[in-house]
Amino acid sequence: AVVLCLFPGSLLQVPGILTFLADTLLMLSFQTPLRKTNALIAQMGITFVNAYVPSALCCPSRASILTGKYPHNHHVVNNTLEGNCSSKLWQKIQEPYTFPALLKAMCGYQTFFAGKYLNEYGAEDAGGVGHVPPGWSFWYALEKNSKYYNYTLSVNGKARRHGENYSVDYLTDVLANMSLDFLEYKSNFEPFFMMIATPAPHSPWTPAPQYTKSFQNVSAPRNSNFNIHGKNKHWLIRQAKTPMSNSSIQFLDDAYRKRWQTLLSVDDLVEKLVKKLEVNGELDNTYIFYTSDNGFHTGQFSLPIDKRQLYEFDIKVPLLVRGPGIKPNQTNKMLVANIDLGPTILDIAGYDLNKTQMDGMSLLPLLRGDKNVTWRSDFLVEYQGEGYNGSDPTCPGLGPGVTHCFPDCVCEDAYNNTYACVRTLSASWDLQYCEFDDREVFVEVYNLTADPHQINNIAKTIDQEILEKMNYRLMMLQSCSGATCRTPGVFDPGYRFDPRLMFNNHGLRARRFSAQFL
Numbered sequence: 001a002v003v004l005c006l007f008p009g010s011l012l013q014v015p016g017i018l019t020f021l022a023d024t025l026l027m028l029s030f031q032t033p034l035r036k037t038n039a040l041i042a043q044m045g046i047t048f049v050n051a052y053v054p055s056a057l058c059c060p061s062r063a064s065i066l067t068g069k070y071p072h073n074h075h076v077v078n079n080t081l082e083g084n085c086s087s088k089l090w091q092k093i094q095e096p097y098t099f100p101a102l103l104k105a106m107c108g109y110q111t112f113f114a115g116k117y118l119n120e121y122g123a124e125d126a127g128g129v130g131h132v133p134p135g136w137s138f139w140y141a142l143e144k145n146s147k148y149y150n151y152t153l154s155v156n157g158k159a160r161r162h163g164e165n166y167s168v169d170y171l172t173d174v175l176a177n178m179s180l181d182f183l184e185y186k187s188n189f190e191p192f193f194m195m196i197a198t199p200a201p202h203s204p205w206t207p208a209p210q211y212t213k214s215f216q217n218v219s220a221p222r223n224s225n226f227n228i229h230g231k232n233k234h235w236l237i238r239q240a241k242t243p244m245s246n247s248s249i250q251f252l253d254d255a256y257r258k259r260w261q262t263l264l265s266v267d268d269l270v271e272k273l274v275k276k277l278e279v280n281g282e283l284d285n286t287y288i289f290y291t292s293d294n295g296f297h298t299g300q301f302s303l304p305i306d307k308r309q310l311y312e313f314d315i316k317v318p319l320l321v322r323g324p325g326i327k328p329n330q331t332n333k334m335l336v337a338n339i340d341l342g343p344t345i346l347d348i349a350g351y352d353l354n355k356t357q358m359d360g361m362s363l364l365p366l367l368r369g370d371k372n373v374t375w376r377s378d379f380l381v382e383y384q385g386e387g388y389n390g391s392d393p394t395c396p397g398l399g400p401g402v403t404h405c406f407p408d409c410v411c412e413d414a415y416n417n418t419y420a421c422v423r424t425l426s427a428s429w430d431l432q433y434c435e436f437d438d439r440e441v442f443v444e445v446y447n448l449t450a451d452p453h454q455i456n457n458i459a460k461t462i463d464q465e466i467l468e469k470m471n472y473r474l475m476m477l478q479s480c481s482g483a484t485c486r487t488p489g490v491f492d493p494g495y496r497f498d499p500r501l502m503f504n505n506h507g508l509r510a511r512r513f514s515a516q517f518l
Helices: 035-042 058-067 088-093 099-107 171-185 246-279 338-349 364-368 464-478 482-486 499-503
Strands: 016-022 046-048 110-116 138-142 151-155 158-162 192-197 286-292 319-322 330-332 378-383 402-405 411-414 419-425 430-436 443-447
Touching: 016 246, 016 338, 035 246, 035 286, 035 319, 058 099, 058 338, 099 110, 099 192, 099 338, 110 171, 138 171, 171 192, 171 246, 246 286, 286 338, 338 364, 378 464, 419 464, 430 464, 443 464
Parallel strands: 016 192, 016 286, 046 330, 110 138, 110 192
Antiparallel strands: 046 319, 138 151, 151 158, 286 319, 378 419, 402 411, 419 430, 430 443
């Protein structure tokens, strides 16, 4: 390979990189079921306690990880082919420029993928499982969405069907064994990158047989926003039935417990791979990342189970990192996002980030503990709601446009559940500002210092000047690309606000928020 990356040292010193990607794991629920992961990664490195995703849904979020871009720049808006999830257009426009493609082509890495890629990967209309994205030397990708048994893998473009025999088919264990084989037989003359994307803890929440009795007394957390009415929130949140029925509560508690049970096999997988790296003598020169594609809610604001919403429980994820030069037992409070993973990994490999079009920032200065690092104080969250043209059969009273409805007529998504937010975390403000693209032009604003569970929407009472600045900042971020996504936020010293520009920014017109719209 022609190596165009400038790592400071010999080729033999170029670090290996291993990334574990969970499927729908919120920040606050990983420590108990992932005790070994916590000990082997978090306690041996750094935990980012303010790590977020720019879209709380699998495919847009995974596309952000791969491209280092916000959804408005990679154009994956939901989990369907029509929403650009693993579509022909995605394959043509975005896949050639993902960070694994650059690692392999420009930095000489041997690359390995195993697990869930994108929700529509393997669809016949997009090349089937014969399509192997550029950038992967070894490819073991799950067809479509997460399963534990009875699935098909693309093994370097050839379909391999698995059944329901635990000893040979349980997907988390299959991923572990394929990963161990790679570490055993890979070339020792090229650096390696691995991404292992487990099905857990996504539905159908099928635990390994030895873990079906675990966590029998565990139930979903009863925080102050559990099973309450989402007053002053978007209509989709307000329509949830409060209080939830006993059957809904039992369902979400069972789901929460099973999710934890599935994570025990992930914990085993992490332990096996870390031990293998240690046996190989490679652990000290390997960066290991553990994160998730989005969070998950279980009963907050009386929404039974799902993701997709703008709140902390859906957009906040774990991010643990260990590796060369990273001191153990660290906690970092900087605002980081999954669009930072690609730039970070390319930076580790020595690739010039100025040659990319990525929106994110390299975490490497934070990992090394560099002093006086200038960092972001805000980032963009954006989501395009999904709905059906017809009425949902379980909920005809709500009319057309809703989807993901539960039997008691609580719907988790709709066409106009389309929103964009600025999530701000600065020295003086912990704030979230969101606009919905609907007829109400609905706005939600939360002061998370006073209201960490986002119960009280303060859009009608917050200072009007802050509201206008956040509106303008949101428009700027929604039209940003590359470096312009990293400009100073509203509360940064370098921020400049000119209200006249609100009507002259890339043809966008600001919405003039007044009491009648809120």
